Amino acid sequence: MAIGVKVIDRPIQQTSYVRATLSGMGLTLKHLLRPMSEKVTVQYPEEKLGVSPRWRGTHRMLTTEDGKAKCVACGLCPTVCPANCIKLVPGEDENGNRYPLVFEIDEFRCIFCGYCQEVCPEEAIHVGRHYENSEYSREGFVYDLERLMAQTHPVCEMWDPADPKGE
Amino acid sequence: MTTIHALLQAATPSSEPHTLPFFAFTALKLIVVFTVYMVGVALLTLAERKISAWIQDRHGPNRVGFHGLMQPIADGVKNFVKEETYPAAANIPLFVLAPAMAFIPALVTWAVIPFAAPWDGRWGRIEMVLAPLPIGFLFILAISSLGVYGIVLAGWSSNNKYSLLGGLRSSAQMISYEIAMGMSTIPVLLLAGNVSMSKIVNQQAFETWNVLNLTIAFFIFLVAAFAETNRLPFDLPEAESELIAGYHSEYSAMKFSLFFIAEYANMVTASALMATLFFGGWDIPFTLWDNVAPHTFLKTLVTFLFFWSKILFFVFVFIWVRWTLPRFRYDQLMSLGWKIMLPVALGYIVVIAGGTLILESIGIHPSTWQFSVIFLAMNIVLLVALFGFIDRGRLISPAYSRLDKRNLDKLRRVRYERGMLEPVPSEGGAD
Numbered sequence A: 001m002a003i004g005v006k007v008i009d010r011p012i013q014q015t016s017y018v019r020a021t022l023s024g025m026g027l028t029l030k031h032l033l034r035p036m037s038e039k040v041t042v043q044y045p046e047e048k049l050g051v052s053p054r055w056r057g058t059h060r061m062l063t064t065e066d067g068k069a070k071c072v073a074c075g076l077c078p079t080v081c082p083a084n085c086i087k088l089v090p091g092e093d094e095n096g097n098r099y100p101l102v103f104e105i106d107e108f109r110c111i112f113c114g115y116c117q118e119v120c121p122e123e124a125i126h127v128g129r130h131y132e133n134s135e136y137s138r139e140g141f142v143y144d145l146e147r148l149m150a151q152t153h154p155v156c157e158m159w160d161p162a163d164p165k166g167e
Numbered sequence B: 001m002t003t004i005h006a007l008l009q010a011a012t013p014s015s016e017p018h019t020l021p022f023f024a025f026t027a028l029k030l031i032v033v034f035t036v037y038m039v040g041v042a043l044l045t046l047a048e049r050k051i052s053a054w055i056q057d058r059h060g061p062n063r064v065g066f067h068g069l070m071q072p073i074a075d076g077v078k079n080f081v082k083e084e085t086y087p088a089a090a091n092i093p094l095f096v097l098a099p100a101m102a103f104i105p106a107l108v109t110w111a112v113i114p115f116a117a118p119w120d121g122r123w124g125r126i127e128m129v130l131a132p133l134p135i136g137f138l139f140i141l142a143i144s145s146l147g148v149y150g151i152v153l154a155g156w157s158s159n160n161k162y163s164l165l166g167g168l169r170s171s172a173q174m175i176s177y178e179i180a181m182g183m184s185t186i187p188v189l190l191l192a193g194n195v196s197m198s199k200i201v202n203q204q205a206f207e208t209w210n211v212l213n214l215t216i217a218f219f220i221f222l223v224a225a226f227a228e229t230n231r232l233p234f235d236l237p238e239a240e241s242e243l244i245a246g247y248h249s250e251y252s253a254m255k256f257s258l259f260f261i262a263e264y265a266n267m268v269t270a271s272a273l274m275a276t277l278f279f280g281g282w283d284i285p286f287t288l289w290d291n292v293a294p295h296t297f298l299k300t301l302v303t304f305l306f307f308w309s310k311i312l313f314f315v316f317v318f319i320w321v322r323w324t325l326p327r328f329r330y331d332q333l334m335s336l337g338w339k340i341m342l343p344v345a346l347g348y349i350v351v352i353a354g355g356t357l358i359l360e361s362i363g364i365h366p367s368t369w370q371f372s373v374i375f376l377a378m379n380i381v382l383l384v385a386l387f388g389f390i391d392r393g394r395l396i397s398p399a400y401s402r403l404d405k406r407n408l409d410k411l412r413r414v415r416y417e418r419g420m421l422e423p424v425p426s427e428g429g430a431d
Helices: A018-032 A076-080 A115-119 A145-150 B002-011 B019-055 B071-081 B092-112 B136-144 B147-157 B161-192 B197-206 B215-228 B253-278 B297-322 B330-361 B369-390 B405-417
Strands: A059-061 A086-092 A098-106 A125-127 B119-121 B124-126
Touching (some): A018 B019, A018 B297, A059 A145, A076 A086, A115 A125, B019 B071, B019 B124, B019 B297, B071 B253, B092 B147, B092 B253, B119 B297, B161 B197, B161 B215, B161 B330, B197 B253, B215 B253, B215 B369, B253 B297
Antiparallel strands (some): A059 A125, B119 B124
């Protein structure tokens, strides 16, 4: 045998087939007879496990009290976005307040890094704690401003260096 | 018509082929057996998934219908409407033929298995077996070996190396275990003195079930049945980790499903054989009520249920073992078949035949209670010997084994004698 091959001495004295098989079948029978309440499966659509407070899912745009988007169209999020998935066309009203004319996020391109939330000075755009996103078409994954504002799921709590374990 | 009568007479000399009732009841029995069998097989796919789930602390399919009871129907519909693909280089006729070849032998075997007590009705005695062949057991041996053709043909005609390897493995495995299986049933035939399935059932009903005095034969038959049906721990022909899906890698939709059905059909057939040969067939234990006249329809019905409960028990064992044991390595499989099961089966024939001969020569004939008691005692002794002493301390062809000191010294002596003396290596370095 070549040098360096790991040789395991099998415990031949204790090797058994029939008895070992029977004890193994006893073990599986014990599990088989467990009551239904001890099963580990989560019945998904009915029961859901919570996600981490730092879970980064599809986006949500927060609004002010009068129902307008908090976004001031500063352009930081499309700049910082590594996947280039945010499309922002800024506008300005008669008072000189900037607001987004077009604000679209392509959730297919998004890599859910959360930089947009991190960089936003107005705490307007957030990644959300949400994961049920199915759509029937690719176009459905381009979320416009209206849709982003209509989302209601909780938003991600970003990692805080002062509290690294999230306590 | 006369030739048909003559043929039927030759096939079933016991029952007179009265024209109309005979044909009508044969057709009826065909329909009943086929329906129960196919529905059973369909539900088994669900049972397998449920039991495997429970063993693994899961729920199993529970979405379609009440607790997933409609799952087989959903699977069937899915398999019918799925696209069928044919490999470009496949041999299409054989490729299409193979699933049927895998499925039919399992079904045909049922022709000779008695599934209930006979019924003495208004139309004379009706045997509850499709074809009461006097050579039923030989028929089973002949037909059950055909099942491998489907798998081998599927493997070859797919023109896929993994399929071919699966088919090859399957053929080698079937040949190895077919022999042990056939040999393990010879003690049963020795005790029954007959190869007719009905006679074997009757002998067990009036004496003892064969499992009690031929446990080792039953054990060998059980292991061989696992190998014959390609179930874990012997599912080498479709070993996923090595061969994708083995012989049915290239099959899709209903053709794939047919292989699946064939596996379960084989399982039910093997279970029926075990029940018939070793567990008294349709016999109800501890009573002779079902075995003596008058043979009413109630008795037929109850024994039918008993037979099916025995089959379901063995099917459960099949599933249970599958979700307990890991797969054998291929050389271990061969070594187990040829070096252990075959010699044990052959030795057991000698023991049983010799025992019968000795007992008869001192005046104790089969079917007396002394004979049964002596066989039972002999069986216990053999069982303890086999499982108590022989089972422990052996490996079935280990991957490697370190040479022990004695063998090492022997090898060194040989080298001395041949003049190939080398410096004696340090401790443990020579293996």
